[in-house]
């Protein structure tokens with residue numbers, strides 16, 4: 001048994017992985033790493049552009065590679081995109097001393113948050129659909145079996161990012177991992 005040395009945040013788009021992740025990193029005095037931002041930096045183009053130019057399968061391969069490269073570091077909070085779990089990754093293959101956390105959110109709240117940020121189909125290419133709520137439900141159903149494998153489940157609705165980050169920080173300090 002040992003203490004956690006890194007946190008990996010799982011959860012659907014708009015669950016708050018980036019916002020909560022930044023706060024959590026500050027609370028722990030660790031570094032925050034955002035996989036999407038790192039992909040955009042390395043490729044010199046936005047995620048929607050990568051989807052448009054290369055397609056989803058190519059994006060998933062890049063995402064899996066970048067995430068597995070970043071996750072080996074310690075004292076980090078890593079936020080992959082919500083669809084990382086649908087690519088060629090293996091949760092069981094994460095380094096030891098990794099606390100996986102599922103930020104839980106309902107389909108309705110997902111749609112509220114992504115719509116508030118503009119046209120969902122523009123910023124989130126996978127939500128480009130005549131019925132985005134149905135699309136969210138379908139994707140969430142497919143991904144949930146993997147999100148459920150997270151060691152810690154945290155409710156995000158009607159809670160501030162700080163509250164959520166604080167709950168995870170306490171778990172990191174208290175929890176002993178196998």
Ligand code: S3P
Nearest residue numbers: 012013014036081082083124125
């Ligand atoms: C995706 C989520 C996005 C981004 C891409 C695909 C997904 O990240 O990686 O648009 O398939 O759920 P966020 O979860 O940070 O929105």
